Amino acid sequence: MKVLPAYLLRSNLFLLFLILCVGIGIFLLADMFERLDDFLSVGIGADTVIYYFLLKLPNIIYLIMPAVYLVSVIVQLHFLKRNNELTALQSGGIRPNIILSMILVYSVFLACILFIFGQVIGITQEREAARIWQEKVKGNIFEESHIDGLWFKEGRNIIHIGKVYIARKTGSNIIVYKVDEEGKSIDEIIKAQEFNILQDSVWKLENVVRLIPSEYRAEKLESAELHIQQDLQAFQVVGRQMGMDPGRLTMLELYRAIRHLEQAGSNVEVLRTALFAKPAYAFSILVMGLIALMVTRSIGNIYAALAAGTLVVFFYHTVNAVCVSMGEKNIISPVAGAWAADMLFLCAGALWSAAPALAGKLRKGR
Numbered sequence: 001m002k003v004l005p006a007y008l009l010r011s012n013l014f015l016l017f018l019i020l021c022v023g024i025g026i027f028l029l030a031d032m033f034e035r036l037d038d039f040l041s042v043g044i045g046a047d048t049v050i051y052y053f054l055l056k057l058p059n060i061i062y063l064i065m066p067a068v069y070l071v072s073v074i075v076q077l078h079f080l081k082r083n084n085e086l087t088a089l090q091s092g093g094i095r096p097n098i099i100l101s102m103i104l105v106y107s108v109f110l111a112c113i114l115f116i117f118g119q120v121i122g123i124t125q126e127r128e129a130a131r132i133w134q135e136k137v138k139g140n141i142f143e144e145s146h147i148d149g150l151w152f153k154e155g156r157n158i159i160h161i162g163k164v165y166i167a168r169k170t171g172s173n174i175i176v177y178k179v180d181e182e183g184k185s186i187d188e189i190i191k192a193q194e195f196n197i198l199q200d201s202v203w204k205l206e207n208v209v210r211l212i213p214s215e216y217r218a219e220k221l222e223s224a225e226l227h228i229q230q231d232l233q234a235f236q237v238v239g240r241q242m243g244m245d246p247g248r249l250t251m252l253e254l255y256r257a258i259r260h261l262e263q264a265g266s267n268v269e270v271l272r273t274a275l276f277a278k279p280a281y282a283f284s285i286l287v288m289g290l291i292a293l294m295v296t297r298s299i300g301n302i303y304a305a306l307a308a309g310t311l312v313v314f315f316y317h318t319v320n321a322v323c324v325s326m327g328e329k330n331i332i333s334p335v336a337g338a339w340a341a342d343m344l345f346l347c348a349g350a351l352w353s354a355a356p357a358l359a360g361k362l363r364k365g366r
Contacts, residue, residue, distance in 0.1 A: 005102050008076075012106070015072040023064045028053060038137050048136065055129035062118040066284045067313045069110065073103065073292035074309050078302040100293060107289035115282035119250050127248055147232075152261075154230050156181070166232050169197035174205065176226065188212055190224065201229050230260065251278055269334055273327035276338035284316070287342050290349040298352070316345055 032053065039049050150161040162173025174195050178188040189212075192205035208221040249257065254275045258268045291312050299305040320341035327337015 004099075008099070008102055009106060011079075012072055012076050015075050016068060019071050019075070020061065020065070020068045023068050024057065024060055027060045027064060028056070031056065035133075035137075042137055044136055048132065052129055052132050055125045055132070057125070058117070058122040059126040059129075062114065062122040065110075065114050066281070066288045069107070069285050070288035070292045070309050070313060071306065073289055074296055074305050075302065077293070077296040078305065081296075081300075082302075103289055103293060104286065107286040111282045111285040114285060115279060118278070118282065123248055123250055130248065150232075152230055154228055156183075157226075157228070159228070159230075164232060169232075171195050186213055190226070192224070197232070201227055203228050247274060249274070251275055254278075269330045270328045272334035273324055273337045276327075276335050277324055280338045280342050283342055284320075284345075287316070287345045287349065288313070291345060294349050294352040312345075316341055319344060 036049075039052075147161075147166065148163050150164055152159055156179050158177040158179065160175045160177075161171050164171035172194050174192050176190040177186050178190070179185065180187050188210065190205070191209045191211070193207040195203050195205045197203055203226045205224045205226065206222070208224045209218060210221060210224070211218045254271055258271050258275065261268050261271065292309060295305050295308050295312070299308055323332070323337045323340035325337075326332045327334045332340070
């Protein structure tokens with residue numbers, strides 16, 4: 001039994017590598033045609049362009065791997081059928097369920113590898129590629145990136161910032177509303193034209209106006225200091241500044257950002273959905289492996305099977321995009337939004353697999 005898993009693994013890895021190379025080539029060509037004019041228009045050298053697309057490779061592999069795996073399994077099983085190897089295995093006492101179990105175990109292992117690869121290598125390289133694109137092509141300097149109209153809550157303070165430069169730790173037009181312990185009235189309002197974030201969570205405000213509504217009193221100060229613990233870098237995720245969207249953060253970074261933003265009273269459904277979507281996308285390899293087995297069992301022609309597999313991939317990504325969007329908008333829970341497509345296609349594949357056995361039992365029952 002040790003020979004069979006090694007043979008199936010070796011043949012699938014060979015097909016996986018070939019199909020992956022083709023997929024990467026197609027993806028890179030499409031991306032190159034889309035972005036090459038932008039690179040040429042700003043006069044960037046060929047070495048930077050090549051480096052940029054090399055940085056994109058890990059993320060491309062991560063994105064196309066589920067579809068590549070589905071195609072590789074379909075091609076592998078059809079080759080086994082065409083060469084009568086499946087018939088020989090069954091004649092030797094190897095049941096089809098054993099091959100099914102081997103492929104599913106292999107799918108789980110590959111899904112774990114893809115998840116780790118995406119978290120460790122894919123995200124890091126994609127961030128660097130995004131930095132090159134933003135700074136050298138779009139001309140957006142990281143230090144100049146900012147967020148407008150930011151609201152957050154910390155303790156008894158409700159804070160509004162007109163504009164904040166995260167990297168420079170400066171901003172303008174800040175208003176701090178200090179509410180009473182019951183949260184029913186405002187004890188004090190502090191307005192400042194400019195502010196700087198110092199060490200030890202000290203915010204230094206310049207050109208300050210302090211209002212006390214209960215006393216109908218206002219006073220002007222040259223400066224004032226506030227102690228605010230909120231890490232504003234967490235808001236870069238929501239603002240999607242400089243490519244820092246949820247997809248380019250690791251699960252640990254997303255978890256920390258969710259904690260910070262929840263304490264600030266911000267909506268975190270987008271981040272929660274992104275957090276759960278990361279393992280869900282890696283798990284889709286198992287779904288694609290099961291669908292590939294079902295397609296091969298039902299369709300004898302390899303070209304028709306590949307066409308059916310392509311349609312499955314298209315429908316999967318469509319359903320996944322809709323469910324993720326619903327999770328981000330809090331129409332459904334973030335967990336359901338991230339995992340709905342996987343569970344739906346996994347159940348469909350399981351029912352498809354069990355259909356022949358159920359049909360046979362029904363015939364015997366008659």
